[in-house]
Amino acid sequence: MALMEKFRKTEFYKSIFRHSYQDTQRNRALQIVDNVFLHLHPVRVPRHATNIGFTWGMGGITFLLFLVLTITGVILMFYYRPTAQYAYEDMKYLMNDVPFGPLMRNMHRWAAHAMVLTVMLHMFRVFLTGSYKPPRQFNWVVGVILLVLTLLLSFSGYLLPWDQLAIWAVTVGTNMARATPLLGHEGPFGPELGMRINNDVRFVLLGGTEVGPPTLLRFYVGHCIFLPLIAVIFMAVHFWRVRKDGGISGPESKKNF
């Protein structure tokens, strides 16, 4: 203990931890402000914001699941090659021979499903408490974009195992694109505008006329790089706007009633 006390007085320790841990108002505030991760929070919040019955915790859980998905996803990338030749073999290898491979993949899949669920429930809560009302209108719009990105992330990941479940679910989903008005070769006014099976919006999405090897690569790059990057940007805006729009929503004050 004495050694620890000595260590606490060194320049090295003080360069890492800027304040002591005595339970004072000031230290509680510094604990938040001096920490890059915690400073996402204000120093103080209204009491109802700590009530899980009010917030349901769904927004925070969504972010936690996103972090879990990032970490497990990066680990999965070490064992996976996004080509029609190897993708399924790599899945089998992962599920049967890689230590903790099944655990990583299962966590990735169940966290992904759970994230779609928590995003929906978060939106439901925000609606029911009227938290999209002024001044938070735009953050609701950002939230809707994040909902769409979550669905796209989940959908693009669905193809990667390259098994029957994956390829046919994505076939069913992307078949809708043929019917896009104006831009799809089976959509209203599509053929009139020169859309064919090999130049319409579905062709761009799939990189071919059917779900094939180019689709796998496209979805892989979208799933691992493009979509997470966009999602992170919108998440940054979303969290920042929560603070800038006055923190967590709540009734203005007792006086207004």
Add this chain to the structure above:
Amino acid sequence: MQQFLEIISKPDNIPIILLLVGAIFFSWLAWTKARRNDALEVPVEAALDDKVQVWPYLVRVEFLATIAVMAILVFWSVFLDAPLEEAANRALTPNPSKAPWYFLGLQELLVYFDPWIAGVVLPTLIIVGLMAIPYVDINPRGNGYYTFKERKFSILVFSFGFLVLWVSLIVLGTFMRGPGWNFFWPWERWDPHYVAVLTNVDLSELLFNIPTRLPDNSINPVAMLFGAVVVLGYYSIGPVYWMMKRKDDLMQKLGLVRYAIVSFLLLTMGGVVIKIILRLAPMAFGLNPVKYVWVTPWFNI
């Protein structure tokens, strides 16, 4: 029944069960809180507006929630493997082929609409409509607390869209649609050879016996005109209601642009319900189900 149990216990369908349970539980929770607030002069949240320090009062909640979520997730992942079927094979189409669970409500809509509506227009309108909510809801009350009586209309519309249309269509599409996308009750076996005898008719044929197509298979202009009158007439409820009520306080505050957006989205939502009923209800009376309301050479509705 055994088949139904197999389907609901498929690993990939667990989120649907959780969605169902979660939607019911959280609706109940929000309803309880709304009723409690509505009975009070001042909502409970307003009485709790004194500030507390984030460290430790909020951070500890987050910490506990993180542990709980991680524990559940690890438990779930240890005991249940993510599905991995046979290698992808373009020559072998499973029947039924289903999209991921969160899109099954939209896939179910394919029964009632052509793909350009069910797969493109309606999803786009859902997204745009959700984004429009804060800008068309001009009711300043109920901001930041649970209430029902202060915003009955918006809560009823949103809950109908989420709970009835979104959640229940996902449940229907996943658990009750078998081979050939035929409907099966939970106690029925999914028979891949089951052939549903369906003679689809169009609305003009059902109501007035006006055939959609002439003997040479070209489109009957009378039927096309009838369809146009029905569809455009339905959407003209919006402008007509505006003309009737435009002097009202609410309409004055709402303004023409907001009103046009709200009425269009609401009528479209109602139209989805009407089309589902047109498809299902006639069968209950031994009539043929309605396929289209309006048939043109370019698109069908």
